[in-house]
Amino acid sequence: MSIKLYDLVGKDHSRPFSPHCWKVKMALAHKGLSFETIPTPFTAIPAVEEGASKIIPVIRDGDTIVSDSFAIALYLEHTYPHRPTLFGGEGGEAMARFIERWSFLTVHPFIATSALMDIYERLKPVDQAHFRKTREARFNKPLEEVPVGRDNRLETFRANLAPLRTMLGDQPFIGGATPLFCDYIVFGALQWARVISPYGFLAGDDPVDAWFQRCLQLHEGLGASVPAAA
Amino acid sequence: MSIKLYDLVGKDHSRPFSPHCWKVKMALAHKGLSFETIPTPFTAIPAVEEGASKIIPVIRDGDTIVSDSFAIALYLEHTYPHRPTLFGGEGGEAMARFIERWSFLTVHPFIATSALMDIYERLKPVDQAHFRKTREARFNKPLEEVPVGRDNRLETFRANLAPLRTMLGDQPFIGGATPLFCDYIVFGALQWARVISPYGFLAGDDPVDAWFQRCLQLHEGLGASVPAAA
Known part of the structure; x- marks a missing residue:
């Protein structure tokens, strides 16, 4: 099951722009994990995963919800330790x-x-x-x-x-x-x-x-x- | 045999001040390696280890001479890998x-x-x-x-x-x-x-x-x- 990433967008859903969401997309790709992005405008953030976070990125990986780009990177590093490292130790x-x-x-x-x-x-x-x-x-x-x-x-x-x-x-x-x-x-x-x-x-x-x-x-x-x- | 460190000093040999020599002293202590410092004024640098380097710190570890604080730290890390790490990977x-x-x-x-x-x-x-x-x-x-x-x-x-x-x-x-x-x-x-x-x-x-x-x-x-x- 692929990881869901709530990704900040404006009018054009094909142009996600959040710096923090980009960090997470690169981290997911680096780990070789399949993911799908859910285009999320500013005013939709409070409803993400039933109010899981006031900010995005938020990811859902199975039953696990993680927010904050650095916390997500650490989560990916420790949950998928046999895939390419994001931190090198x-x-x-x-x-x-x-x-x-x-x-x-x-x-x-x-x-x-x-x-x-x-x-x-x-x-x-x-x-x-x-x-x-x-x-x-x-x-x-x-x-x-x-x-x-x-x-x-x-x-x-x-x-x-x-x-x-x-x-x-x-x-x-x-x-x-x-x-x-x-x-x-x-x-x-x-x-x-x-x-x-x-x-x-x-x-x-x-x-x-x-x-x-x-x-x-x-x-x-x-x-x-x-x-x-x- | 302890490592020799050429350590920049002024008039008072008990007050070495070079930022780069301090980095190396802390790195040597971190690795738990015994070392002796050789007080070295600016004008004595060209004679260090027969002109081994234009700058100090310079260390001599047995037959190995290394200059530049970062290069010395890498040398210590890889020469003494079983002692406490200086870089964490x-x-x-x-x-x-x-x-x-x-x-x-x-x-x-x-x-x-x-x-x-x-x-x-x-x-x-x-x-x-x-x-x-x-x-x-x-x-x-x-x-x-x-x-x-x-x-x-x-x-x-x-x-x-x-x-x-x-x-x-x-x-x-x-x-x-x-x-x-x-x-x-x-x-x-x-x-x-x-x-x-x-x-x-x-x-x-x-x-x-x-x-x-x-x-x-x-x-x-x-x-x-x-x-x-x-």
Whole structure:
């Protein structure tokens, strides 16, 4: 029986965009597990698995329900230990937490603010209303004002990727010679940007972009199967 | 036969300060390997092991000479696989590279510039001359001007530690429940600051400082055995 993944979508169900759901899709594919995605708009999240979680991703694997992308990755690692590892050992499980924090604090904020209207425009009206209300409360300003000045912050965003960029001079993936969940953590953020926004977050000559392109081709091109936003 | 470690010192041989040498000392202690340190001023580095390396740390283990702290940690891990692991598996070896890059690009620059005169003042005259020449070339300004304005940059330095700070809410060490080499990477930088400079880099109520204090007590208080700079 395949695993069910509740996957965040807007108007177009073929363009799921949540960074955290992308992490889980890559993790499921990495483990070689069959899964089906259930397109889930923002306002449908409270009804997922009878209110199992306030956030998605949520997976159902038989009778087991797990939410939170990192918890799901750990669940998959320990439930399917004989399939390809997502962490490469206990040290990797711990250090992936650091990379998650780095990604969340360094990569996410600029995308979340810069792509805010791009996300909004790709939602159904009922989800737009929810999104406007929750995001205006979070940013304490009208939705339309949040991305203003993103061009001025772009250089800093790119500069802040330096730890990843220089590390890629040593090895092709954060996980080493081959990707691990730590790669999918950062990939998820950049795939979110790619799927939801036509804005040019990465420069084409950036080694980070070369790594991102490699990740798009993994697992029979799972990431690339959704075209970039136009 | 114990391992020899060439350890960077200034005037006071009992206060070795190199961040990279501290990483190696912690790694040697973690592995439970006996080692002796050979106090090595800047201008003595070219003569270490007949010019084996332009930088220290350098270790000699029997007939094997290894330089570069990360290479030394990998050497110890693979030469002494039955002693406590420094990486917790292959994934940890790869991800520790990312943490090294993050530490080098996020933690080191502010310490290197802010503590520059503190280092200089603690060197012998012959090393001072070498240090002034190489650092003035690197920073392209007189040594005395480099730390100017450090108070204005302190808040940003502390803010940039956020990935480590928030991760410490999930687990006591970067390596998880117990420390790994990834902890020693960041510890080395902060121990460098602590040993060489009385400047207050960390706030006393910062979870990063609590973690640093835990690291100071590891391995029978190896780090704490050198008092903080006064």
